[in-house]
Amino acid sequence: MNTIIVSALLGVVMMFSGIFTANKTAIRNVAIVALLVLLGVNIAATYGCCNLNIDVKNMLEFSKFGMFFNSIAIFSTLMYLVLSGSDIVKVGDNAAEYFAIIFFVLCGVSVLSAYNSLLMLFLGVEIMTIPLYILTGSDKKNLKSNEASLKYFLMGSFSTGIMLMGIALMYGVNGNFGIAFDVPAAGSPLQNYGILLPLGLLFIFVSMAFKVSAAPFHFWTPDVYDGAPSVFTSFMATIVKAAGFIAFIKLFETHYFQLQASWKMILPLVIIATLFIGNITAVFQQSVKRMLAYSSIAQAGFMLFALYSNNSFSKEGILLYSAAYSLATIGVFAILIKMKDYTFEGYNGLAKTQPVLAAANTIFLLSLAGIPLTAGFFAKYYMLTSVLQSHNGFIMVIIAVLFAAVSVYYYFRVIQSMYFKQGDAETSAISSGFKYGLIFLAALIILLGIMPNVLLQYLYF
Amino acid sequence: MPISNYIIFCLALFTIGIVGVLVRRNAIIVFMCIELMLNAVNLLLVAFSKMHNGVAYLTDKSTIVGADAQVFVFFIMVVAAAEVSVGLAIIVMMYRNTKSIDINFLNRLKN
Numbered sequence: 001m002n003t004i005i006v007s008a009l010l011g012v013v014m015m016f017s018g019i020f021t022a023n024k025t026a027i028r029n030v031a032i033v034a035l036l037v038l039l040g041v042n043i044a045a046t047y048g049c050c051n052l053n054i055d056v057k058n059m060l061e062f063s064k065f066g067m068f069f070n071s072i073a074i075f076s077t078l079m080y081l082v083l084s085g086s087d088i089v090k091v092g093d094n095a096a097e098y099f100a101i102i103f104f105v106l107c108g109v110s111v112l113s114a115y116n117s118l119l120m121l122f123l124g125v126e127i128m129t130i131p132l133y134i135l136t137g138s139d140k141k142n143l144k145s146n147e148a149s150l151k152y153f154l155m156g157s158f159s160t161g162i163m164l165m166g167i168a169l170m171y172g173v174n175g176n177f178g179i180a181f182d183v184p185a186a187g188s189p190l191q192n193y194g195i196l197l198p199l200g201l202l203f204i205f206v207s208m209a210f211k212v213s214a215a216p217f218h219f220w221t222p223d224v225y226d227g228a229p230s231v232f233t234s235f236m237a238t239i240v241k242a243a244g245f246i247a248f249i250k251l252f253e254t255h256y257f258q259l260q261a262s263w264k265m266i267l268p269l270v271i272i273a274t275l276f277i278g279n280i281t282a283v284f285q286q287s288v289k290r291m292l293a294y295s296s297i298a299q300a301g302f303m304l305f306a307l308y309s310n311n312s313f314s315k316e317g318i319l320l321y322s323a324a325y326s327l328a329t330i331g332v333f334a335i336l337i338k339m340k341d342y343t344f345e346g347y348n349g350l351a352k353t354q355p356v357l358a359a360a361n362t363i364f365l366l367s368l369a370g371i372p373l374t375a376g377f378f379a380k381y382y383m384l385t386s387v388l389q390s391h392n393g394f395i396m397v398i399i400a401v402l403f404a405a406v407s408v409y410y411y412f413r414v415i416q417s418m419y420f421k422q423g424d425a426e427t428s429a430i431s432s433g434f435k436y437g438l439i440f441l442a443a444l445i446i447l448l449g450i451m452p453n454v455l456l457q458y459l460y461f
Numbered sequence: 462m463p464i465s466n467y468i469i470f471c472l473a474l475f476t477i478g479i480v481g482v483l484v485r486r487n488a489i490i491v492f493m494c495i496e497l498m499l500n501a502v503n504l505l506l507v508a509f510s511k512m513h514n515g516v517a518y519l520t521d522k523s524t525i526v527g528a529d530a531q532v533f534v535f536f537i538m539v540v541a542a543a544e545v546s547v548g549l550a551i552i553v554m555m556y557r558n559t560k561s562i563d564i565n566f567l568n569r570l571k572n
Binding site: 137147160 | 471482501502506509529
């Protein structure tokens with residue numbers, strides 16, 4: 001509860017900070033301090049300290065899992081602001097508002113990690129996505145940004161409509177908005193309408209698949225991620241996507257076994273389609289930014305495994321995956337933003353001109369590809385092991401490993417450009433603080449890759 | 462009136478909204494079709510609310526079963542209003558730059 005309230009209040013504080021100072025660096029520093037406060041509040045709330053005692057009528061449920069995910073999301077945002085904060089203020093004139101919007105998104109994230117009622121799911125998704133429409137279109141004079149935001153907005157509200165229909169149908173059968181449901185009670189006028197329940201669930205599934213960009217509903221993702229200002233793409237592709245997955249898993253973990261027969265057919269198909277489209281299309285991209293958009297679809301395919309296997313191992317795995325994926329992608333994007341040219345050729349010879357950036361970028365890309373000794377390896381390992389534990393999913397695992405091998409190709413193309421091609425990669429001015437930030441992030445990824453327990457132990461203590 | 466009439470009517474309204482989103486090329490009309498989808502949901506929620514209330518009323522005259530769906534409808538209206546404010550701003554921003562609100566404009570990012 002504290003996290004939700006404080007993040008919303010800090011958003012308002014950030015909005016007002018724009019009135020008192022026009023100094024953009026000062027605003028950025030206020031945002032970083034505010035995030036540290038939010039992180040502190042969230043960790044204190046995780047351990048039951050100073051919790052506001054508000055009767056939420058069982059609509060929100062604060063579990064260790066959700067609170068821990070909040071900490072990961074807030075920490076990732078902190079790293080994001082430290083690395084890319086100076087680029088956020090360059091997007092437009094309204095620096096304070098951009099930071100305020102980021103806090104409102106975090107408010108939505110913390111609602112989504114705690115919801116226990118379909119009403120809160122709906123509100124959380126909306127609190128999270130409506131600010132993102134604004135961020136996507138924040139580069140007002142740029143046609144690509146306009147187009148991306150209109151497309152994101154239309155697709156987003158369309159999928160919200162579908163979700164609401166699903167919620168309404170489920171309400172019709174259940175008579176309440178709880179996320180656990182049962183077959184129509186005897187005497188209910190809907191006794192003969194048992195079909196409404198799977199139909200409603202299917203609607204919600206489609207809409208959540210839209211939000212996390214799983215395969216048949218992914219088509220908006222490359223355009224929106226490509227058109228949005230790069231700094232905000234970084235935020236959308238990491239923290240927001242991971243929060244979507246947490247909501248997705250929470251919604252379906254209780255229903256999974258009730259609707260197993262129909263479920264078992266849809267989900268593996270969606271996973272394989274997501275992996276296929278994400279990885280194969282990423283191979284053919286010329287722009288690194290667009291490649292990362294497709295790679296985020298591919299990574300979503302891996303995260304969907306947590307939904308498919310649905311056991312305690314996969315819940316640990318999704319936390320590790322969201323931490324590994326968010327940190328690595330934030331790092332890759334932080335470097336991408338500094339590049340003058342977003343194509344693969346733009347990276348040619350980066351290792352000569354900026355050795356620190358190239359080395360850090362290599363570690364981030366290795367982590368995204370899932371090479372051992374980086375966090376991405378254990379993230380993928382947890383996902384695949386959980387599938388083997390829950391189902392005899394050997395075929396799924398083999399397919400996933402094959403697609404992970406495909407993903408190595410396009411990630412290594414960037415490394416090849418940086419180290420083995422001649423050229424002079426142009427970057428904007430790089431401060432030494434930025435370099436230290438990258439080194440810290442890379443060290444964190446290697447630490448998580450050697451000892452994932454460093455992160456996961458906090459789930460139990 | 463049996464609940465099935467409401468379900469069929471709302472699903473029809475919802476489908477009209479979906480078809481409109483997929484077929485129409487004018488951003489504002491697409492937007493109106495999305496609102497139509499939301500309103501179909503509102504109507505269905507109110508109908509279900511009344512239905513559950515009617516069942517519970519037979520045993521308990523002072524029941525409030527079903528009130529939660531009507532509250533949900535208010536939430537949907539509020540969120541839809543928030544979406545309208547952002548969405549119209551985006552459409553106006555696009556209109557300023559291109560002097561058009563045609564969705565076909567959205568194909569430039571493809572390559």
